[in-house]
Amino acid sequence: MESFNEYHIDPKQFPFLKNFQDNWQVIRDEYTSFINNASNEELKFTYDVLGPKSQTIKTKGKSKYSAFGILFQGMFIEKYIQAHQIKYPDYGPDEASKKALVLREKYFTNLANVIKDVNLIEDDIIRNVYYGTFHPGLDIKLHVNYNPHTNRGYLGLIVPEGDVAMKICHDQLYWHEGKFLVLDHSYPHCPHNYTSYDRTVLVVDFFKPDKPRDEVIEFEKEQVTQRMQDNPYSLGVFGKSDKAKEEDFIKYGLAHQLEWDKALI
Template identity: 85%
Template sequence: MESFNEYHIDPEQFTFLKSFQDNWQVIRDEFTRFMKNASDEELKFTYDILGPKSKTIKTKGNAKYSAFGILFQGLFIEEYIQVHQIEYSDYDSNDASEKALALREKYFPNLAKVIEKVNFSDDNLIRNVYFGTFHPGLDIKLHVNYNPHMNRGYLGLIVPEGDVAMKICHEQLYWHEGKFLVLDHSYPHCPHNYTNYDRTVLVVDFFKPDKPREEVMQFEKEQVTQRMQDNPYSLGVFGKSDKAKEEDFIKYGLAHQLEWDKALEA
């Protein structure tokens, strides 16, 4: 039996995740079809506009993490762009929004239907939905994604065999295709991919159902406002508070990452 705790949470208790899990192969097929058939222009637009960017989360070496999604803070991406009037060097907000909608409808109709179904029946519980790919050799430094009202679910879509895992606190946890790994990302964590293949999951952020909705919505609004002021291309997912504290590195036996950090700055 798998054991769970305050940061590694049993996905079975979140029945609304079943709609995603039941459709995991369809969702994976939409992702692989997009990666195979999208034009260079569509790919560039996707990673430039639909991918949440972080200024604080660092990776070791040259290995990359790439992400793009269709739902942010409970809004489909085209609406999120309009609400926040995000300015881009190559597009105005209206143009970016129209292109984002066209791309979502062309490549991800089934994923959108799942999101709409869950959020209709569960009062907009789902906040962010995006694909996250760890490329070979990726090693992300210890960090947090601070929101005490949110859990993050990872639905395994393409998971190679080997050492691709999430270190969180003193545990090392693994993704599995077709299954959810649910974590409280307020705890320090650092994932890696030491295989020779990409690992892709569907990231599903959702409110903790036991929290008062008015309270969590207010917290999210204030947090997203600050994050968008700091970095509008974060899409409200990442912020300055993502940095782990020095005592976290020591507490979780990762003090060597601090030395690596200092060496970079020297």
Template identity: 80%
Template sequence: MAMFNDYHLNPMQFTFLNSFQDNWQVIRDEFTSFINQASTEELAFTYNVLGPKSQTIKTKGKSKYSAWGILFQGLFIEEYIRCHQIQYPDYGTDTASEKALALRNKYFANLAQVIADVNLVNDNIIRNVYFGTFHPGLDIKLHVNDNPHMNRGYLGLIVPEGDVAMKICHEQLYWHEGQFMVLDHSYPHCPHNYTNYDRTVLVVDFFKPDKSREEVIAFEQEQVRQRMQDNPFSLGVFGKSDQVQAEDFIKYGLAHQLEWDKAL
């Protein structure tokens, strides 16, 4: 049985995640249908526009991490683009928003409906929803995700056998298809994929239910403002504060890992 603690949380306590888990095969089928059926133009647009880009989280070696999705900071992607008036090198705001909506309707109608239903009855608790793929050999350097009011759920969609795992604090945790792994990402962590196959999960970021919604919304808005100012293609997901600091190790009793991380 899984052992839960302050950073590895029991998914069963977050009942609003059940709708995602109950529909995991439908969600996986939408992902695989998109990968197999999307045109070259649709794929390029998706990776360039629908994916949050980080300027601070680094990988070891040349293997990459692919991420793209349909919900960011509680807004569907086409609304988010318009709200922040994002200008892309190849698309204006209106064009990017229209294309994003068309792709969402064409390929991810079921996922969008699950998100809408959950947020309707849970006061918009779901903030980000995107697909995350670890390509073979990926090794991401130690980092944090600096939002103390947010948890991150990973719903396993395509998980190969072998060493594909999340190192967080003193543990190495493994994803499983059709199941959620829920973490408090304010703790230092570094995932990897040492298999020869892609690993894909649905990332679901959500507010911690025990916090005042007014408080967490205010924090999120200020954090997103700063992140979008620094990097408009972050979609508010990544920022400079994700870089791990010495105090992160000390705070969680992991000072001994400072030298370990440098050695890596």
């Protein structure tokens, strides 16, 4: 029987996540269909434009983390690009927005419909939705995601057997296909994939339901404004505050990882 605490949260507390979980195979199939059938141009555009980029979260060696999505800060990606007038080297905001809409409608209609249904009923509680892939050998430095207004749900889509896990505080947690792992990412954590295969999940960030909605909306607005000024390609997901401080290691009994993290370059 699983044990839950303040940072590893029971998904059953959030009934709206069941909409995603009930459709997990369809959501997975849309992802695999896109990966297998998209043109090289579509793939390049997706990872250049639709993927949130971090300037602070570091990985070991050459192994990477890749991500792309269709919803950011409660807006579908084509609207988010327009709202923030994001400038890309190879695309203007109008061109990027139009291409993003075409891709979303071509490949991710079922996922988009699940998001729409949940946000219609739950007053736009879903904030970010993107696919995240850990490539083989991935090690990510200990970090925090300073989002005290949201929780992060991971819906397992493609999870290989073996040592692919999330270390958070005193726990090592695992993903499972068709199930949610829900975490409060304001606690320090560091995931890894020591298998020979990709691990892909659907990341679903959502407002903490127990917090006043007007307060979390205002916090999100201020946070996203700052993050977009610092790094518009973060899509408001990552920021400078994600970097763990030495006191984070000590506070959560992770001082032994300081030397290990320093070795990650």
